[in-house]
Amino acid sequence: MSAQHPNPPVPAAPAADGAPYDALLLLSFGGPEGPDEVVPFLENVTRGRGIPRERLKEVGRHYFLFGGVSPINEQNRALLRALREDFAAHGLDLPVYWGNRNWAPYLTDTLRELVADGRRRVLTLATSAYASYSGCRQYRENLADALATLEREGLPLPRVDKLRHYFNHPGFVGPMVDATLAALAELPEEVRAGAHLAFTTHSIPTASADTSGPPQAHTEGSGGAYVAQHLDVARLIAEAVREETGTDHPWRLVYQSRSGAPHIPWLEPDICDHLEALHGEGVPAAVMVPIGFVSDHMEVKYDLDTEATAKAEELGLPVSRAATVGADPRFAAAVRDLVLERAAAERLAAAPPSASHARAPERCALGTLGASHDVCPVGCCPARAPRPAAAGTDSPYA
Numbered sequence: 001m002s003a004q005h006p007n008p009p010v011p012a013a014p015a016a017d018g019a020p021y022d023a024l025l026l027l028s029f030g031g032p033e034g035p036d037e038v039v040p041f042l043e044n045v046t047r048g049r050g051i052p053r054e055r056l057k058e059v060g061r062h063y064f065l066f067g068g069v070s071p072i073n074e075q076n077r078a079l080l081r082a083l084r085e086d087f088a089a090h091g092l093d094l095p096v097y098w099g100n101r102n103w104a105p106y107l108t109d110t111l112r113e114l115v116a117d118g119r120r121r122v123l124t125l126a127t128s129a130y131a132s133y134s135g136c137r138q139y140r141e142n143l144a145d146a147l148a149t150l151e152r153e154g155l156p157l158p159r160v161d162k163l164r165h166y167f168n169h170p171g172f173v174g175p176m177v178d179a180t181l182a183a184l185a186e187l188p189e190e191v192r193a194g195a196h197l198a199f200t201t202h203s204i205p206t207a208s209a210d211t212s213g214p215p216q217a218h219t220e221g222s223g224g225a226y227v228a229q230h231l232d233v234a235r236l237i238a239e240a241v242r243e244e245t246g247t248d249h250p251w252r253l254v255y256q257s258r259s260g261a262p263h264i265p266w267l268e269p270d271i272c273d274h275l276e277a278l279h280g281e282g283v284p285a286a287v288m289v290p291i292g293f294v295s296d297h298m299e300v301k302y303d304l305d306t307e308a309t310a311k312a313e314e315l316g317l318p319v320s321r322a323a324t325v326g327a328d329p330r331f332a333a334a335v336r337d338l339v340l341e342r343a344a345a346e347r348l349a350a351a352p353p354s355a356s357h358a359r360a361p362e363r364c365a366l367g368t369l370g371a372s373h374d375v376c377p378v379g380c381c382p383a384r385a386p387r388p389a390a391a392g393t394d395s396p397y398a
C-alpha cells in the first residue's frame, strides 16, 4: 500500500511513539463476580499468607453483602476503555491487555494471549500507585511466575517492564483534589469549614512498610517509602484544597483494611479509631479520602462506605467519602504520559552515544519526592521469603 505510493501523506502531527514497547499490560488484583466465586477467590488471595480463618470468614461476609460481586473487575474494564480511547485519540498505537493476580482474566492466560499475538516487549501498569510489597514486588513476583509458566510451555518469552510509581503524577493527584472538594461539598454547610480530612490507605505490617521502596529508605520505625509517598500525596491534596476553598482543613494519614494476627504490628491508626478520636476532640465532621486506592473497589465500598460510615453514624459524626481516580480521563492521559516517558527512556538507553534524536524524557511529578525510579533496584520492597521477581534489577528474565 503505502510502499507503492509515490508521495505518502505526512501525518499532521507526529504519532506518539511507544517504541520499543508493543503492548501495555494492565495488571490488577482481580475480584469475584458472583457468590460461587467468593471462596475460591479468597483461597487464591490468601494461599500461603497466614491469614487467620476468622478474618477470612469475615472478609467473605463483606463480599456476600454485595451479592458476591467485587466492583474491581468492572472498574478495570472501564479503565481499559479509557486507556484505549485516550491512546487512540492521541495517536499512540499500543494495544492494551488486562490480567489479574487473583481472578480471571488471570495474568498467565493474558501473557499467553499476548505472545500468541506476537507481542514481545511489554510495559506493565499495576493498579497500585505506591511502593510496597503488596502493591509492587508481589506483582513483579506474579510476572515472574507467569513467565516461568510460559517458559515451561516452550512459549516465546516477552520482555516485561513495569511503569514507575505514579502516586505523585498530576493526572493522579488532580482528580483526587476535585474528589475531595466534591466530598467536602456533600457535608452539611454548618460543619463543612471545620471538617478534618482523613486520608486513608491499606494498612500493612509496620515491618513491611519500613522496608518499602529502595534499600536506602529502609529505617526501622520510619514507615519507609510507603508512608513517605502517601504523606506527600496527602499534603499536596490538603494544600490544593486550601487554595481552592480558603479554608485550612486539618488532616492526617490513617489506615484501613488491616488483616493478619493481632500480635503483629500494622500501620495505625485505623480509620474507625481515628473517627472516634476526632469526635472525642469535638471535630464537627470528616472527609475520608482513599488516596491508597485506584478505584472504588471492595476495600472502599465495605471498609469505608459500610463499616467506617456506620461507625461515624453511631458517633453522630457527619462524614463523606471522596471518590478514587477510577477511569478519570486525566488518569488515562497520565498513563499515556508515563508510557511515552518510559519508551523515550528505553530508546535513549539503547541509542549509541552519538544519536542526536534520542532525548531524555521529561519526568512529570508533584510534591517533594520527585519522579520515582523506573526499575526497582535489588532489595526494593523485599518479601519475607525471597522469590523471583520480574521487571526489576534482580529479574531472572531479560
Ligand SMILES: CC1=C(CCC(=O)O)c2cc3nc(cc4[nH]c(cc5[nH]c(cc1n2)c(C)c5CCC(=O)O)c(CCC(=O)O)c4C)C(CCC(=O)O)=C3C
Residues within 6 Å of the ligand: 029, 030, 031, 032, 042, 045, 046, 049, 051, 055, 056, 059, 070, 071, 072, 127, 128, 129, 132, 134, 135, 202, 203, 204, 205, 257, 258, 259, 260, 292, 293, 297, 298, 299
Ligand atoms: C497495600 C495493599 C493494597 C493496595 C495496593 C493494591 O491495590 O494492590 C491492597 C489492595 C487490595 N486488597 C484486596 C483484597 C484483599 N487483600 C487481602 C489481604 C491483604 N492486603 C494487603 C495489602 C494491600 N492490599 C495485605 C498486606 C494483606 C494481608 C495478606 C497478604 O500479605 O497478602 C485480602 C485477604 C483478606 C483480608 O485479610 O482482608 C483480600 C480479600 C483488593 C481487592 C478488593 C476487591 O475485591 O474489590 C485490593 C485492590
Ligand SMILES: [Fe+2]
Residues within 6 Å of the ligand: 202
Ligand atoms: Fe489487600
